[in-house]
Amino acid sequence: MPTSTSPDDRQVPYDLVVVGAGPAGLAGAATAAERGLSVALLDGDARLGGQYYRHPAPGLGAVRPEALHHDWAAFDGLRRRWEASGGVHLPEHHVWTVTAEPAAGVRGAGADGACWAVHAVTGPDGDGARPALVRGRAVLLATGAAERQLPFPGWTLPGVVGAGGAQAMLKSGLVLPGTTGGTRPRIVVAGSGPLLLAVASSLLAAGARVPAVVEAAGFLGYARRPDVLARVPGKWAEALTHGTPLAAHGVRPYLRHAVVRAHGTERVEAVTVARLDRAWRPVPGTERRIACDVLAVGHGLVPRIDLGTSLGCSTRTTEDGATALVVDARQRTSVPGLWSAGETAGVGGARLAMVEGELAGASVAARLRGCTAEGPPARTRSLLRTRSRLRAFAALMAAAHAPRDGWTDWLEDGTEVCRCEEVDTGRVREAVESLGARDARTVKLLTRAGMGWCQGRVCGPAVACLARAAAPTDGAAPVGGTLSERPVPPPPSPERRPLAVPVTLGALAALEETLDPAPDGDRPRTADPA
Template sequence: MVNSRSEQVRYDLAVIGAGPAGLAAADAAAGLGLRVALVDAGAGLGGQYYRHPAPELGAARPDRLHHGWRTFAELRERLAAAPLVDHLAGHHVWAAERGEDWTLHATRGPEAADRAIVTARCLLLATGAYERQLPFPGWTLPGVVTAGGAQAMLKSGLVLPGRRIVVAGSGPLLLAAASSLAAAGARIPAIVEATAYLGYARGLPVLAGNPAKLAEGAEHAARLLRHGVRLRRRSAVVEAHGTDRITGVTVARLDARWKPVPGTERRIDCDALAVGHGLVPQIDLAVELGADTVTTADGTAALRVDAQQRTSVPGLWAAGEACGVGGADLALAEGVLAAHSVAGKPAPARELTVRRRRRSFAALMAAAHAPGPDWTGWVTDDTDVCRCEEVPARAVREAVTELGAADARTVKLLTRAGMGWCQGRMCGPAVACLSGGPVGRPDSRPLSCPVPLAQLAQQDGTTGLSE
């Protein structure tokens, strides 16, 4: 694969994202005779799920940090030998235009100094997801990281965020993260899960149709049991303590609506906290293009796609977490299905079966771990909700009660919450909940990531974007 011909080649398909869905789609599309541009912001293949150490770190067994490493290794090997696939690494796509073909605008190079343009007949979004954070007092302390962030540090850098790590939040990522951290030598005094896992009991037929998921969960549970890790269900970290760095957390029991139960608080000493409450589909580009969305069972917005992975926008497909969080197996299957749809070929039966079963499991999982409405009870007025702009919860609440704001957009205009570097990815769900409005669909933005001003100004004085 090469990455120097993007502006001279008209591709049949441009795939944005080189995680499981993107890799599977590029591999399948090339096998069907399509010329493919695999566009990704990372330096190497794999995305967040298949994140792995750089070769210079000399990791002898990177596969030990992953489920499904063999699948990734096989995909990487086939793509490396595929003459029809160009891997455009380090390309941050900030806008997409639809004309006779799709035109992608991206920054690339050290410090995103250069601009790249990619042209393709069809476009597939395999942009994955990012973690949902629910703020609490002390969540900005050094040593507090996301659950996925802790895994990323281990997978890519072979380092731990601490030696005594509390893992907290909600969702199956907690078990995977704690299992990996414990295997790497960290001590995990507790996994603090906000739900009681009872939601899964309502979907026994779905569980029976996904034995691999049950086996994966059992593997994590067995490893954690061997390391003596305790699972505290229906509980949450309601405060992190420390000055220069986190030194401990306060954990409280939650009622059915996720309101902390007075008198149940307990302190746990630690030097790191890995916390997250599930994942949010990354759909900024599609929203700007006008693609329809659906609200999933845990309140997040995902792209609406048909049986062939087509969005409501002609020529635009989506696969994987952008269509609703469901794991790597689902993303791989949807990538293959999307490639066949683009090529005008019949959908493979195996991938159709995997998608049906895994999508059912994804819906069950989302419902089981949906945040309760009263989690805001642990957010004090002094708690920073928007980290980038340092906006405390008090300002958000005053915007609602005193200035009449009824939704997150109005709160943002009044307080600047969500106007910082992350553009609301970290604080968006929390601000929406505190404002009393739905989390829903993200705001439409003409630029999906930060862009140097020099790249917006062509030599002829135009931006290069359609009016």
């Protein structure tokens, strides 16, 4: 491989830069590299796998890390393909923006006449000594999803964690939240969505006591589309894998219930669970108190699309009211030269992400090499059929667990909505009802909700829901209703941000000196596309 580090040489872009090393990004990177493209795979974590296949560092001495994962063999196979492909993995690279550069002065520009500059801050927390710049002819966005949190009184108590966060602690650190003095913590798992079953079974397998799994929506929504369920038997098997140990250990399921309050002084000691009506309003007189040491709560996932919307990619509203990027049959976004795969195009699970990643990698290879064939026709047809089945199930799943607007009835005026800026429900309601705020952006300007460290990633859905009550109707259905699949312009807030992760002024000042971070200048290249 060439090892020149001259200034001109550093201007040569990779064929493909993949942002995110989870199932979608790893599949896309491996597929493109196997087709002869030079590929750089960037991720904020130190190890491959993303959130879904998060696993402990070798130094922790985990004997069987696969025990806490579903379908570990699929990930292990992808990892082996990637390691044999010759691509470059750049760990602990937190991408904060992607910009288009004109082809002039940059050798090997992409087939669409431009080159992409992918800017990142480095280090475990993005606090490395120097920023990084990686150029690419094409970019694949595979940045995954984040948990949706709906606040309630007491949710800021120590011991209240995200459901996915509890699972991440277990997978990456082999730590059960709430463990003290060798005791088995009591962990209530609550919220909505199939992730709850996976989290509860993982915690149970690791030794926790799980007194209850509290599901706000229930599972009857799946019965509306038996045709979709019949086409995904693997999903039934997965649910059985997670549900069987819960039943065996006598874990109490509370369907169509929610945690409406957490109790405690120094940390959470108990939660109040109440039955919900069809609009997710708590039903008076149904409250039940459950003692616990930890509450793991989350109401599904929302796509992480900051990079795509900052570049002007078209978006759509999903069945559960989230916002996802619009992609075509080959995973191309509305912006030429940008592809997207996995949860960024709508939450659907690891298997769907792998399928879409492979389709995207093959599509990029075909585009950059100036040919129409993207791989063996039989393989492509099989992938498209699988994607169609899994996307249909993903839509059904999102609709079944979609939050209803009545959840705001469990809020009190003193309940914090934005924890970073300590903005409570009363201030948000005042902005809407007295000051005329009609959307989340105006609420943000009037109250500072969403201006803190997380930039609205945690409080955004809640603020938007509170603001929507006074927003003028535009024909769109409420969350939980039948939502349009029509692409919509990138929203100004909260999804569209100029910076995807926190960046220091020093990193911005150093942009002129940023260099390609490939070790010793050694990276694979292919010839310019035909």
